[in-house]
Amino acid sequence: RVNTLKAAVDAGAAPAQRKKARQSLGEAKQQADGASSSLVDLVTLLHHQLIPFLEPQDLVKLLACCSHSLKQDxxxxxxxxxxxxxxxxxxxxxxxxxxxDWHQLVPTSTQGARGRCACNWDTHTRQEIVPKELPLPKILDARAHLLEAMCLVYEGIQPHCFTVLQIARGFQHMQYGTLQPVVFSLAAALEKEQRTASNSNEEELTIDTDxxxxxVRLMDSVELGMGFRFxxxxxxxxxPANVFEAxxxxxxxxxATDTSACEFCGHYEDSSLFLRSxxxxxxxxxxxxxxxxxxxxxxxxxxMxxxxxxVQYVRPVRGxxxxxxxxxxxxxxxxxxxGFTSAGVLCGVYLTDIGIPNRWIRSRLAPGHFQYDED
Known part of the structure; x- marks a missing residue:
């Protein structure tokens, strides 16, 4: 309504019509501002009651609707x-x-395909201990951007993770791997720098993904050489060092056409990775x-x-x-x-070994796998 009334004012209407339109425009803006304020007030007062009923995607939309009207805490x-x-x-x-732990630039463990991590499992209550606070950065609205990135990862990356991939060079040379998600905010690097700087000012901090x-500097400050290699x-x-990379x-x-094609699929016999059986x-x-x-x-x-x-493919460091x-x-x-979101969150996957018993492989093969005969 605000945009419609503004167009009427700008379109060169008669003076009386312009006066009436301006009055209506002012009323509409007041109503819009009032609605926004009402939502912010509602969230401020009742967020503890609202949050349990909202999915992460809903919380992202809520934060976007309120923009920066909400206090940062x-x-x-x-x-x-x-x-x-x-x-x-x-x-x-x-x-x-x-x-x-998905918030690692380089994972300390590559056993993600084994299933749910039990590091916080309480053997007495037989329940997982879920903390109220997380060791994640806060500067530059980092947690809101991390939540947004998590929703993105669950939309198109996580569904491909934790199943077993047949990374074969031929029938006599079979390897297995799995994809393990990474969602890492470079705000963690900035926050670390801020703690060590004597005169840091958050208002001057930014992450320019262009x-x-x-x-490179921020990634290297977390993991030496990672930014350069990325x-x-x-x-x-x-x-290519392996079939997945190929x-x-x-x-x-x-x-533009939402299509894709693979050159390796059409010419794998020309690759040195292929071993004929x-x-x-x-x-x-x-x-x-x-x-x-x-x-x-x-x-x-x-x-991606x-x-x-x-978006990059990054090999591990030699040795x-x-x-x-x-x-x-x-x-x-x-x-x-x-690759990176516009807010500086690295989203992607690590290809790792499967870390599971061989007897589990057949039941956990990823979509599109080669089906062996039972004999």
């Missing part, structure tokens, strides 16, 4: 409640440095080497390209699995694919 409270919902529902243990040098073009010049780099996405039909060969691409890899890349900036004292010792995969 209340915005943090609402956003934290939404994040705790994921903690309780799916054991997303933000900041715990465990199997279930400034690659700034993103934005380096060096890996793109190398041959698919990912071979997938071409056309966002005698006595295998071309149909079975195609099905195995193209497993998961249409059902998992292509939808995942298309979603549509919603995230700077990462050679240390006998490391939790990664002997692992085959620790590859990252992901």
């Amino acid at each position: 209340l915005r943090d409270t609402i956003a934290t409640a939404g994040l705790v919902r994921y903690y309780r529902r799916d054991s997303v243990h933000f900041g715990n440095k465990c199997n279930g 400034d690659v040098e700034e993103l 934005f380096s073009s060096r890996d793109e010049k190398r041959s 698919h990912w780099r071979g997938i071409q996405v056309d966002l 005698h006595g295998v039909t071309p149909e079975d060969q195609d099905a195995l080497l193209r497993a998961h691409c249409v059902a998992v890899y292509q939808p995942l890349k298309k979603f 390209m549509r919603h995230l900036k700077h 990462w699995s050679n240390d006998g004292d490391s939790d990664y010792f002997g692992d085959a995969f620790l590859d990252l694919v992901g």
